[in-house]
Amino acid sequence: MVPPQVHRLSLPLLESMMNNSSSKNKLAFIVALLGTALIFISCSSDSNKESDDSGDDRIVPVRVYHVMPQTLELTVQATGVIRSHDQCPITPEVAGKVVEKIRDVGDPVSIGTVILAIDPEPYALAEAQADAGYRSAQVAYEQTQRDYQRAEELKTSEDISQNELEAMRLQERTAFANLSSAEAAYKLAQRNLRLTEVVSPIYGSVAQLNVQIGQQVSPGIPLGTIISSDNIEVEVGLSERDIIKMVKGIRVEITTDVFPERSFAGTVRRIGQAGLNMGRTFPVVITIDNNEGLLKPGMIVKAQIIWAERSQVLAVPREALVSGSEKPLLYIVEDKIAIGCEVKLGSSDGNKIIIESGIAEGDLLVVEGQNVLRDSIKVEIF
Template sequence: MQGKWKKWLWIPVMLVLAFGLFKVSDYLKKDKQVDTASDLSTQMVEAKEAVKVMKEETLSYTGTIEAADEAVISAKIAGRVSQVNVENGAAVASGTTLVSLESQEYINAVTINRAIQQKADVNLSTVKANYQRIKTLYESGAVSKKDFEDIEVSLKLAEAEVSSATASLANAEESLRNCTVSSPIGGVVADRNVSTGQVLSPGAPIMLIKNISDVYMVISVEQKDLAGITRGMEAVVTLDSLPGRKFTGTVEIINPSANKSARVFETKIKINNNDNLLKPGMFAKAELKTGKTGEILAVPQNALTGKEGMFFVFTAEGDKANRRQVEIGQVVDQLVEIKSGLTEGQKVIVTNVNKLKDQDSIKISN
């Protein structure tokens, strides 16, 4: 009987032990799940220090591309357009016929004036012969002085008629030549504003010819920077519309007087454009090399993120990523100048920056 009683006493003890083991197991399982979740939320990143580097000082500008040479095309005479030979964007050589005007009226004028000149020439020949005859007679006393003076007047009038007829013929021939409107320079047609049948007035612009084998980038230089810019200074020009392309130019023209309203000095950078990639009106950026060097704080380009015109980096502070707004400057050998927002030696995260949020958990792998 006593043995059975002892056996029953062991049952509650075993139940308590089993319940305890279950709780411990459940606790360990939950703890492991927490550790696993923590591991999953921690991002592995690489970080590098913000460092001081030497760079050549440059001046940064934005500006617009324009043709280095252009000609405004207009008709020199009034007339109706009979033919237009070019479209916008067409490449033309110097002397290319751009527009033709109806010419019959001017052909008729040349014919008439040529006949008048020929008649004047014949008349002059006749008067000259009479002059020589009367002069001889006058010198021998066979005719009066008045007769000789009359023939002198006739000779002068005949000579004047020839001069007038010759000038009129030359003008008529010039007008006929001007029925053909030609390009004075080689280049590209732009802003064409003429069509067949249109009546042109002398001097009214009908198109532009732009020579873009060389182009200018036009920038505005503030007074404080003017002393640092000289003719012949090298510039590196880039365009957002031509990513990855860099163009080398030189400062060629510096306006000696400032714009009265903006108080800036118009400056032109000449760029070779043999491949015709640069078009008038394009927006461009230029870096002008001053020839001086200085020390800047810089971080790798891939440390930067941007939003709405602002730039940020993530600094590694303990096991957290701390987002900081920074002011950036120029790019130097894959490094970006940091003008404010960081100090030398601070570690910035350079991987997974687009996936990070402020105060995310991180672990540095390098």
Template sequence: MKPIPALALLLCLATLAGCDAGRSAPTAQMQATPSDGARQHQDTLIRVPEGSPLRQALIVAAVAPQPFAPTLEAPGTIEAAPERLVKIVPPLAGRIVRLHHQLGDAVKAGDPLVTLDSPDLGAAYRDDAKAQAALLQARQDFERQQTLNQADIAAAKDLQAARQTLTAAESDARAARERLAQLGAPVDAASRREYVLRAPIAGRVVDMSGALGGYWNDTTASLMTVADISTVWLAASVHEKDIAALSVGQAVHIALDAYPGRQFEGKARYIGDLVDTDTRTVHVRVAIDNRERLFKPGMYAHATLEGPSQPALLIPATAVLQSGLATRVFVEQAPFQYESRLVVLGRSTDDKVEVVSGLKAGERIVVQGGVLLND
């Protein structure tokens, strides 16, 4: 075996030394303590050294319980109050011979709305007249049989038959008279064919389906609708998970797309007893004064419901830092020494958020500039 020349041996040793240096360099870099001059890491703390410009940018404040009235956002629609919206359905078929009011007219309770020429009304009057005549005849026959029976001229069975006939006639007469009363037709009306539909409540004519001269034969469809919308309802849909925060009487702020920039106030009057199984929401009804007629049934609205005030740890939204799925704040442990801590947040209001866990009252946190400390 030939000896290795000295020059070749030196070259091999130099190459090996270079490889060892390359492998040890990353290790030395990983073990170095990070420091950029403006901040320094010390165990779990971040320290801002003296002279660092960060000292002027960081604002620290103590965390303290504050009154907190949580709010709920819910979509809704404007509806007419059910007891103040009446669909006028004629109980009789007939031809429209007069429209006393037009669409949009204001009416009072009892005002005439539509006059129908109705053969059915004439038939009801004829039935009443026949029933009354039959009753008169049955009463006279019974009185005559009573007189004959007392004189021992007529048999007892004839008196009994007359009594039964009278009872039947009284029943028929009563039914015919009740039919007229149900229709609202006076017994002594001058016209026995003209039927007048009257307004059951005060309000406005908001819908009309019939026309002058037309024949109305559907006694299940509304000919006209009268509504009083001086007070309307906001029906807000609140999610099932927020039901516990609802209460009758709580304040509600209302915004409408029709009036941008304006806000209206109301109070929750009724919380639904049933949950919509399709949307998993419950309806909250809010009564709204609508004497200015700004609210139109069918409008979309946005409701903000205020919950009862309660103490809570509130921090500025600027103090919260999002790091992936984690939410953190910087807690002061000593002057210009801060710990990054995980927190759990609750509801928010304006520019503040509620801290559910992770902080205690009295602790001081970075409320502004914390992003400069974040790695």
């Protein structure tokens, strides 16, 4: 850099001028002289700086991206925890003492698989007693039937009165009612005996089982849970801006850190119509294809909901945007010279963003090195 040029007055001339002036004039003269010197220094410095800038021949290495029309899937991303769509409690329907645990946590079950057994002896005795009562009522009813039929025959020959016939008919109806009651009691006793075996109502696996052999259990109080790993789902929360994009049945890609190299297909099954957390998020339920049984309830997954597809659009990597710029700014390369372009942004798939205007098909877009560029600087593509 050339040193600033300072114009100096000769010392004799300066002394002569000061000797011929009053004190007040001397002070004013000195101030004016210093100001003039500063102006000269500033102008000289700016001139040298402009000379340096105009001579900037740096070459900035950059990486470029060839802008071409493409199809872009627009997505909304969210995170949630897998849960079973089909699950039910393990609940005994009769009281008693647990005498056997046939299945435990983690064991697979089918419809009708016995999970635990309650002491059947009291219910077996009750069933036998009900059976005896039913048989007795059946014999009594058959006897009253025969008596009534005989009474009808005697009535035709007028060997018995009408009142006696009606009494026999009443006995027959009463015996039939007793038989029906005894039959119901017998069937109930049979059912209670069957219910001493607590079985699974669905296909799945035992997720929880909080019971010990010898423990007294009561009807209606859950002892554990069965879940289905085939029918699983995840509920995610979306913002009010994203919930309006949702349509039942749209495609979802599910990923998890447990299987980083794989993705699982999903479908939006239910869309919440009311916001949670004071309206900040809206629930969306996604069913997941888990035919291989790899995903388990409780796993954390990422859902990429594909809500639209745009064809023949100009989309660029998000990282190509210049950091810290007040307006969206991209750099393209023409004849090894960087050119800044203010652009209008469109929708994004999370990784790429659609450019509505500002660049054209075929442009060489800078995707690395753009944050140190300015207009007209030379670049080298690597």
